[in-house]
Amino acid sequence: MNQDYIKPDNWSIIEEGFDAERVKSSQSLFSIGNGAMGQRANFEEKYTGESFQGSYIAGIYYPDKTKVGWWKNGYPEYFAKVLNAPNWIGIDIEINGENLDLNTCASIKNFRRELNMKEGWYHRSFDATLKNGTEISVKVRRFLSIDLDEVGMINYEITPLNKDAKIIYKPYIDAGVTNEDANWDEKFWEPLKVKKTGNEAFITAQTFKTHFEVTTFMQNSIWQNGENLSISPSAIDSLPDKIKFSYDVIVAQGQKSSIQKIGGYTVSLNHKNTLVAAEKAIQSALTKGYEQLLNDQIEAWAKIWEMSDITIEGDVKAQQGIRFNIFQLNQTYLGKDNRLNIGPKGFTGEKYGGSTYWDTEAYCIPFYMATKDQEVARNLLAYRYNHLEKAIENAEKNLGFKNGAALYPMVTMNGEECHNEWEITHEEIHRNGAIAFAIYNYHRFTGDYSYIPEKGLEVLIAISRFWHQRANYSNDKNQFVILGVTGPNEYENNVNNNFHTNYIAQWCINYTQEQIKKVALEFPLDHKRIVEKVQLSDAEIQQWKKVADNMYFPKSEELGIYLQQDGFLDKDLVPVKDLDPSQRPINQKWSWDRVLRSPYIKQADVLQSFYFFEEHFSKEELKRNFEYYESFTVHESSLSPCVHSIQAAALDKMDMAYAFYLRTSRLDLDDYNKEVKEGCHITSMAGTWMSIVEGFGGMRIRNDTLHFSPKIPKEWKAYSFKINFRNQILKVAVSQDGTSFTVNGDTDLALVVNGKRIQARKLENSIINNL
């Protein structure tokens, strides 16, 4: 843990007191988003202290053509940068001739931020004394509407405390923004046109190269003591990329003055004419008005929480942690637009670029599957189906594969690979397996098989073709091997026979063969269509089978474990507990070669197979492998602690499970990895959800039935979560005394709890004793 200034609270993230050192971290933690856009918690008024400005629009990126080193064939053409979008939140404030700036004013008191997760708004308040002696009280609320998802609202209220004040509000929109992530001080936006009329202003700009067009807009109104003054700007500064209005008001001591600013974006992904769309967006917002929009916001979030909330009693920090995770996931992706996906930083930062990683399939789909309508998870699967052609093209043109083999991109915005490190892009191929696994997982959870004959089988075939071609026969081992890969543990590059990669490759081929048979039997028309489309023969399937049946897996008989890769035992095997703490995190302290040759593991790798395919292994095997690899795992990936938490719980190591849970749920709030100022770890937040539901709750799906083996950390009084299982909402409430299972609707739900069949009933608590 590296910080502890966030106040524990069940429903809000709260910061009290102003500390310039914390500004960038808080800008990440207090970020807001609505699935379509989002922004870091930057101040509206000018701030000359250290800051990381960030507003982001889903689906908007820039192709950076930076060349890497000498040459590597097969690189994608670009690296997709997440772009800082034009700024619409800015409101410069002048009070009695002096600019309000928390970095330079005489004093700040009562500074407080609150991110109200229950209601979906961000509030900031403070009292400031300016150098000119004017004391003011400021209260700002901001939210991005879930319902009108192109619109955000700001209510910026100022009360002069010690004298009357001439206040000039200077709201602006600004397309002249830069990126944190830039090689030099490049600009990424080209302003096209500006429009201003009355209290409204618009800047239409497009991104260089990708030519996404965005109209950024604002509409302002000035209020005094709750009344709209209906005044017009006293001055307008207009540049090709920035429009600023000035509104002058005289406010008596103790009176409340405020500006309400409507702002946001309309983008060419959704509109032919983004300017017209922007004018409509303002109209829609004005029609509702601030109060109504705020009420709608509260209601929209209530609906989200109704389905996805997890309660924890007796441990406020744990409660706050899990809600923060669920809140951020819903801010990032709501499943409304199937062209979008879940970026690793969501709308909280630029790092990593791109939007879609294997995180979606391995970590996020279970969360969305269980807390939203089935359609949302199906959309996430279809996202990959829609990119199948590009994945085949990627494998063929960039990497030389044949016959419809697909390699899905490691990082993508639109189906094209958009990362450019060979050890990742070319070699971290287990991602293909995760995409196949998600299809299996979706069917296992929802029981909806239709996706497989309709779309999934084509994806599975293309992936199996890839594995078949990617493996080669080793005469030395008399088995098939997979050389030159990077596993989930990215602290190893270009290794041979990574256990997880070999295992998931074998599984993909076996699973695909089963589905081909099943579709042939149950959906013969789909089978015919697909076999013809992809030109699949039995002979080819036999070729795949040879690879799967004769796959090599590295292991140590002596230790009774699978080896992460060939040669793992040659390393200097000092466990993490004996590592000098000053050397951690190793990814910040050590050079890359040293990280690579060390035994230290960034995130579950062998254990990822044990997580995906738990039922393939005995508990004894899990225990041996878990204990061995846990001792070398540094958890420097945000995706790591959740898997370890789930497995620790399965192995009855509840203290360890609890520690991992806290680490995953408060990774950002407590800044474990010393980097929260760069943004939050969005995709791993779904892992936090899993570590409660699958870890402590022990939820599994076996034979179309939900299984649970509930456990509870000794630190907690009780916890509860809900699961949307095949259109029945099951509430699971676990306390130190026992567990209750309740379903909505009139149909019972058959469950297996601790190996025993029970029926969950409506309005009836079937309390099961824990042990």
Add this chain to the structure above:
Amino acid sequence: MNQDYIKPDNWSIIEEGFDAERVKSSQSLFSIGNGAMGQRANFEEKYTGESFQGSYIAGIYYPDKTKVGWWKNGYPEYFAKVLNAPNWIGIDIEINGENLDLNTCASIKNFRRELNMKEGWYHRSFDATLKNGTEISVKVRRFLSIDLDEVGMINYEITPLNKDAKIIYKPYIDAGVTNEDANWDEKFWEPLKVKKTGNEAFITAQTFKTHFEVTTFMQNSIWQNGENLSISPSAIDSLPDKIKFSYDVIVAQGQKSSIQKIGGYTVSLNHKNTLVAAEKAIQSALTKGYEQLLNDQIEAWAKIWEMSDITIEGDVKAQQGIRFNIFQLNQTYLGKDNRLNIGPKGFTGEKYGGSTYWDTEAYCIPFYMATKDQEVARNLLAYRYNHLEKAIENAEKNLGFKNGAALYPMVTMNGEECHNEWEITHEEIHRNGAIAFAIYNYHRFTGDYSYIPEKGLEVLIAISRFWHQRANYSNDKNQFVILGVTGPNEYENNVNNNFHTNYIAQWCINYTQEQIKKVALEFPLDHKRIVEKVQLSDAEIQQWKKVADNMYFPKSEELGIYLQQDGFLDKDLVPVKDLDPSQRPINQKWSWDRVLRSPYIKQADVLQSFYFFEEHFSKEELKRNFEYYESFTVHESSLSPCVHSIQAAALDKMDMAYAFYLRTSRLDLDDYNKEVKEGCHITSMAGTWMSIVEGFGGMRIRNDTLHFSPKIPKEWKAYSFKINFRNQILKVAVSQDGTSFTVNGDTDLALVVNGKRIQARKLENSIINNL
């Protein structure tokens, strides 16, 4: 072979006929240089066809801060770009109102280029008919003075053939140049000031970031029928980064008109005031005049050839090839300035950046040692001694080593690492071994031990410290292993236990220990000084010894070979001869992951150890390893065929040795790797020299004595070379009948030829029968 337009000639490189497709290749092949500067064979007059403009100044570079992928700790701060320097050769030509441009004129006849290697000049001639009907004959000679190495000369002569002509000569200097190697269209030069006076002009410019200041200058004179017209410019165009003079002359049909242009650079590496230095440089050149400078040039090259020429009779292409190699090496580096080194592209292109690679130690030093004064090779060694502190800093700050361990940079301009791919920079550590080997090799060849107590031992100690720390003990193998390296074969990255790396690491430690003992015994004062300076204890040496004595080497007992690295035998072992030729060169056809998991070898790797340490292995071992690895070697590094040629000759595979020789010597002339337009492969040219002297000639140094076992390809009548061995010049002349050995001076030289002791004598041919 991909081209064959270069006319075979013993002493010149000749192109006949104009072909726009060949322009970029010829610009590389006809490059000229004088060790301090050099340039591609760009046309003086405007050329609007496809062209790769390039002028280079030794030691001038730009630090490119391009970021690579996500993050890798330990990267150097920059990648050193070779910079295209301001253009001083440009002379626009206007004839009767039309610009001369070979891309647009009505016809071109008798186009001919000649690079006269014997005399060190480049000549181009052609007859052109302009669109306006004027026919002219053009003859241009250009050379870069070896004696006044800041100065180059152009004599541009025009004869109107079918009518009188008004000719306007527009010589210019231009600092507004761009780079081929640029991420975007960046500029790298900032013009500081211009000066023009009479027929002279100067632009002083500095490189961005590195702030190297360069004054580019020109002085022009106009001649008619051999007489200087002493005219002044009729017009002057002056921009901050370009100055162009115009000289108008009327030339009668059949009369010879010419412009003589003196040009070049003075740089802040050598002068406080580069402008004053430039004025002096022009004065020096004017004092001598064109004819005298040309005569001096011919004389300077005669001296170079006197020592370094290799003659081949009966095979013009082979003769032309070896002379091209020797010529280019001498154009690139003459050993005058010990801050400079031998860049992989010399002055012929930008690729690879930086100037100094392990090529210098492994390939170039033997050439310079044998064909120049001993001081030149000693300077090349001292270059690394002078960078020792930076190499220690590199190991410590970037890579986390301790206690004075040094890792020399993979690529450098000034001792700092300036490349940025982790698999190269962090892992291709065998380079450290090559630097130690060069110290051994220098002593072996020159007999000058003084370098070791004076400087070399400190380098050896720092390198041994590196190996000691870089190896780790494998409990699994009960031996020391070296994990995560890239060997000389860069088609493998991050492998474990690369044989060559492990072998040279062991050798370095053993050799260093021997030298410490020897210096202690023979130079006790130096020993004391060094041991105190570097704080070396016997206990530490014992630690090194443990590593060297227990080093692991991968091998296959079954095949009787060393393995290139752990796991090599898991590959799909299809020999190169069975590879579809359309797939080659694999580095242009395959994606990087495919190259990596293939068995194909870019250049000698296991065989590099056999080359360095031939006497450690039996001929049987060499044969088995050579035959095994040769079958997988694609020779896509220019450094590859020479080692294979030498080893094939040692194994009496003379046809193979000859084929490799041709490939190495005519690599660029015949464009084997389809890339000569990017520049020539300078450092590998020293390998060509080795393949004659060490390959066919069988030269070795054993126990302070030169050994030979001369062989001759059946395609040749005879060949000869000279060796400066400890200040005696030995000429070795081999024919199909036998070999003669002649020394200059009055002292005999004892040799061992085919195992038999003989005396080489002055003016006396000791003919030895070949077999």
